[in-house]
Amino acid sequence: MTSTPPPADRFPVVGIVGAGQLARMMIQAAIPLGIEVRVLAEHSGDSAALVSPHVEIGSPNDADALRNFASRCDVVTLDHELVNLDALVAIEAAGGVVRPGATTLRFAKDKLYQRSTFQRAGLPVPDFVDAPDLDAVEAFSVRHGWPVVAKSQTGGYDGRGMWVLGDLDEARALFASVADSDVALMIEQFVPIERELAVLVARRPGGEFVTYPVVETVQRDGICHEVIAPAPVSEEIAARARDLGERIAALTGAAGIIATELFLVGDELLINEVATRPHNSGHFSIDGCATSQFANHLRAVLDWPLGSTDLLAPVVVMANLLGEDRASMGPRMRLALLAAAPGVHPHLYGKDARPGRKIGHVNALGEDIEETRARAALAAARLTGRSV
């Protein structure tokens, strides 16, 4: 790998560390762009490995595997954050190109660092504190009352690594349960959420960026079930959300897609999470925007000019497909049913269905929010075998 551009007469090679559905959808976006994609997969049956002719098997925590992989790519990007940060730093130090780079990725991997840095920059975050011991929780609860939210400082997502603590006894039990692990905890104020919003920015290394329409994400049990684009909020709130997403993209030095999840509390926006890669809240863009988040991620990490983020319909709704059990998921039969739903686009990840696992999503385009939501929900139910 080298930081000089590839020769102009061959197609560039983008390496993706991790082979989940995000990598799979990047591969789909890479085909018409003539980009060769290589994936570093943990298992040959991973979602993206099923559709890639260039699969290497290796762990994202194995520095040697990462270095060897990077040596065969013009630029390396990521399917997820669970990557050896020191190894990425070493690759960059040796002249390799990793986008997003290690300094950006740290914001997604280390939540305490993220909150501290954002707070210092004057960005609105929930009140928080490092919680090395129970005393820290108790002191925090004196200021904020109960409940409080405990988070693992690294590694959590989709509701994992996050606990709502009702009192000191629950806090004590949590600390006891993680005592023998290397989990470091932080504590945040419990926010009475009204809505959750998300804003995606695609940013080139030099700073040029495009911003996707602000969306509402509808969660159940900490997992995103539905995304509504554009978010049904006032233009003033949407503008503030866009502004926060764009400031965070610049502050983190993002390269590629950066997703900012926001809490809306009354009229106030608070930063929830940041993901420095394509994100579930942007899947609507595959069918719903002039350029999908996956195409713009590839363009951004290759430092190519970015595509338009214009919506192709007044309303776009994404509904995730969450696995029930294996027997309930008959891809062929479900698709046959689904395909009858006009204007609903299925996206399957090639995964076995397990309860709660994201096995795909659908996008519906429409004119009216409730009609479009109903159509997406019906298609999602048919595809996963839930009764409606």
Add this chain to the structure above:
Amino acid sequence: MTSTPPPADRFPVVGIVGAGQLARMMIQAAIPLGIEVRVLAEHSGDSAALVSPHVEIGSPNDADALRNFASRCDVVTLDHELVNLDALVAIEAAGGVVRPGATTLRFAKDKLYQRSTFQRAGLPVPDFVDAPDLDAVEAFSVRHGWPVVAKSQTGGYDGRGMWVLGDLDEARALFASVADSDVALMIEQFVPIERELAVLVARRPGGEFVTYPVVETVQRDGICHEVIAPAPVSEEIAARARDLGERIAALTGAAGIIATELFLVGDELLINEVATRPHNSGHFSIDGCATSQFANHLRAVLDWPLGSTDLLAPVVVMANLLGEDRASMGPRMRLALLAAAPGVHPHLYGKDARPGRKIGHVNALGEDIEETRARAALAAARLTGRSV
């Protein structure tokens, strides 16, 4: 291979014979549908082989290779017509599923059979005659005058296997040049073409079908350069074109996409060619329609319900990228330039540029025909390195 459906708890396997750009774009469409695609490629560097993890190397004329390939697929479909018809008949006789089947494919492979059958069915075709010898040409010219059009009865496309003969001397020279080959010729009247139109139908084996908007195809030197959707013709002519496409889909027993190319002469429509597969005239549908021709082809050959063919913009223009020379084609630099063109979607086939070779296409969505054509043409010129 068996004609019983695949088990409901695994994803179906579609085999494609041939690995050109049509197979490549089918692979792109198969990813979100969770369909596993296998390709039978002649060379490992073929357009679709570059993006498929399931490539077998073999000739479409090798009956053993076809049979072995088919045994690993739930259904077999085709990237092109240059396939051993007898081998397909044998696979079908053994219970295999080939879509389109041999009886449909014969219409694309054997132009004399196609013309005769269409004529008997009362469909409008140019006057034609089998031309086993020069006497047949002379007799035809007495009825129609010169020039006449000579065609190879099999194997021709994109202006190859087609000759405009100005007089008997030219006809004599052509017969002499093919005397030692197995080329069989037919002769047709020379049609003073006003416009060329095309209509694509996606048809399921049981007869259900959807029809794409009728398009105008703009040819130069017998090669399609540009497609305009919808065709700028009266609704009455468009309706007659749709009707012809749908009658031909039924008559040929099509399964998957069937494309009918039409001549518009004054107010009259005449059938030019038929392709029993996805077709260059339908590439606009990838970005321009609710469901692309490639997604509907896969749905149709799997006998799944078909998707909407609605246009996503008032005007969609496709421009082919025709290679100049290798040095002029710098994918990375060209794309960087192209990407700056708003609302133009590049589709590259991963091919080396050779003069006249189709190496990709672009789709532009817009409101106004001339503005959209200009934008597509500019992007195509930038990508191929032509001066504008």
